[in-house]
Amino acid sequence: MILAAWNVNSLTVRLPRLLDWLAQHRPDVLCLQETKVPDPKFPNAELEAAGYTPHFSGQKTYNGVAILVRHGLAASNVACGIPGFEDEQKRVIAATVQDVRIIDVYVPNGQAVDSDKYQYKLAWCTAAAGYFRDELARNGNLAVLGDFNVAPDDRDVHDPALWAGQLLCTDAERAAFRAFLDAGLKDSFRQFEQPPATFSWWDYRQLAFPKNHGLRIDHVLLSAPLVARCAASRIDRSARKGDKPSDHAPVLVELRDA
DNA sequence: ATGGCAATGTTTCATTGA
Secondary structure (H helix, E strand, O other): OEEEEEEOOOHHHHHHHHHHHHHHHOOOEEEEEOOOOOHHHOOHHHHHHOOEEEEEEOOOOOOOEEEEEEOOOOEEEEEEOOOOOOOOOOOEEEEEEOOEEEEEEEOOOOOOOOOHHHHHHHHHHHHHHHHHHHHHHHOOOEEEEEEOOOOOOHHHEOOHHHHOOOOOOOHHHHHHHHHHHHOOEEEHHHHOOOOOOOOOEEOOOOOOOOOOOEEOOEEEEEEHHHHHHEEEEEEOHHHHOOOOOOOEOOEEEEEOOO
């Protein structure tokens, strides 16, 4: 089973590239973030024609998440948001596919370390950690995929000195990420030997991608039973190349059958 | 010392992202 996550930075703009990518990789499940499309305008027909059933929770301009499930598989118990955490922003959708509970997250960016949005980010992460813990108690096969907007440690930063204490790299954000792991999850990417300087996001400016000035902020977290089944975890940096790319590259994991 | 790009709607600039 192939699971993937991709912040597409506008599903409307990225749809042609997304369809190409789906045809090339044929993941069983793809979790999207930053779709930026209200539900009535979601491109259902195009994705169905591509062989995927979408489940989505979107809004105008900002945020928006979707889980695409390959035809032949069924999704059950689709749920949006974090139970008990009131939030206008569409950042979470969950579904069960085969024996795996999947949660697609778009963690708040935080904007600036001294901002209200940063405080919202930390509060959101606290609520999310509780949600992951609760879901794990219900189904031991839990995968949390998405844009976490945190570079977990200095290996995940092209220039750690430059980024020290900056948004996405602060102690509090990294502690929030560790709290996700403490809920019973592992960073699938770090279960394998990886090339140094592997990132999932590169700024559109300053030739950041050709210079590989990136951060690894998109992740797939797996519970212990799924770590045991995980055969690979990687980032498809080729998706960042060419015309009109998203600023994020997809993350993929391969799970062996139970 | 600063901004540099891209997407969106509030559209010919402001806001946000990361």
